Amino acid sequence: EPEVTQTPSHQVTQMGQEVILRCVPISNHLYFYWYRQILGQKVEFLVSFYNNEISEKSEIFDDQFSVERPDGSNFTLKIRSTKLEDSAMYFCASSDRTGVADTQYFGPGTRLTVL
Amino acid sequence: LAKTTQPISMDSYEGQEVNITCSHNNIATNDYITWYQQFPSQGPRFIIQGYKTKVTNEVASLFIPADRKSSTLSLPRVSLSDTAVYYCLVPMMNTGFQKLVFGTGTRLLVSP
Numbered sequence: 001e002p003e004v005t006q007t008p009s010h011q012v013t014q015m016g017q018e019v020i021l022r023c024v025p026i027s028n029h030l031y032f033y034w035y036r037q038i039l040g041q042k043v044e045f046l047v048s049f050y051n052n053e054i055s056e057k058s059e060i061f062d063d064q065f066s067v068e069r070p071d072g073s074n075f076t077l078k079i080r081s082t083k084l085e086d087s088a089m090y091f092c093a094s095s096d097r098t099g100v101a102d103t104q105y106f107g108p109g110t111r112l113t114v115l
Numbered sequence: 116l117a118k119t120t121q122p123i124s125m126d127s128y129e130g131q132e133v134n135i136t137c138s139h140n141n142i143a144t145n146d147y148i149t150w151y152q153q154f155p156s157q158g159p160r161f162i163i164q165g166y167k168t169k170v171t172n173e174v175a176s177l178f179i180p181a182d183r184k185s186s187t188l189s190l191p192r193v194s195l196s197d198t199a200v201y202y203c204l205v206p207m208m209n210t211g212f213q214k215l216v217f218g219t220g221t222r223l224l225v226s227p
Contacts, residue, residue, distance in 0.1 A: 033215075042219050042220045043153075043217040045216065045217070048215070056215070089156075103164055104204075108157060109158050
C-alpha cells in the first residue's frame with residue numbers, strides 16, 4: 001500500500017537556525033498539506049498546496065514558514081529562524097481529492113526539537 | 116471563531132459499541148467530514164469520511180445530521196487495539212476563508 005514518508009524522523013536544532021523538513025507524498029496525489037502537533041495537544045493545520053502554490057494557510061503559517069515542491073516527488077517545509085515554541089511533531093499529508101471528498105493520508109511525522 | 120469540540124476522553128470495554136461526537140459550529144457547506152485515529156508518536160490514520168446522513172465501512176459508521184453541525188463516529192465492537200485518540204477533521208469557514216480544523220480529540224481507553 002502506498003504511503004507518505006517523512007525525513008528526518010527527529011530533528012534537533014538551535015534556536016534561530018533554519019530547518020527543512022522533507023516529505024514524499026503518495027505518487028499520484030496532487031494536494032499536499034503540513035500540520036503540526038505540539039506535545040499533548042491536538043493536530044493543527046498549517047498549509048495546503050496545490051499546483052505549485054499555496055491554496056490555504058492558517059494564522060500559524062507566518063513569514064518564517066515556507067513550502068516548496070522542488071522536484072516531482074518531494075514536498076518541503078522550511079522554518080527560517082526557529083523558536084522554542086516551534087518544537088512539535090510536524091506531519092505531512094497528501095490526497096488525490098477525487099470530486100469534493102478530500103481523503104488525506106498522513107506521514108509518520110518529524111519530531112522537531114528546538115533548544 | 117471556527118471551533119470543533121469533542122469529549123476529552125471516553126472509557127469502554129471490549130465488545131461494546133462506542134459513539135464519539137464532534138460539534139462543529141461553522142462548517143463549510145460543500146466539503147466532507149473526516150475522522151482519524153492516532154496512536155502515540157504516529158500520524159493520524161484515516162477511518163471514515165462522509166458528507167451527510169450515514170456512511171458505513173468495514174471498521175466504523177459515521178452519522179451526520181441534516182444541519183451538519185455535528186457528526187458521530189460509531190465503532191461497533193471495540194477491542195483493546197482501538198485504544199487511541201480520535202479526531203474529526205472539518206472544513207470550517209472563518210473570516211471568509213475556508214480552512215481545515217481538527218477537533219480537540221477524544222482519548223478512548225478500551226479495557227478488558
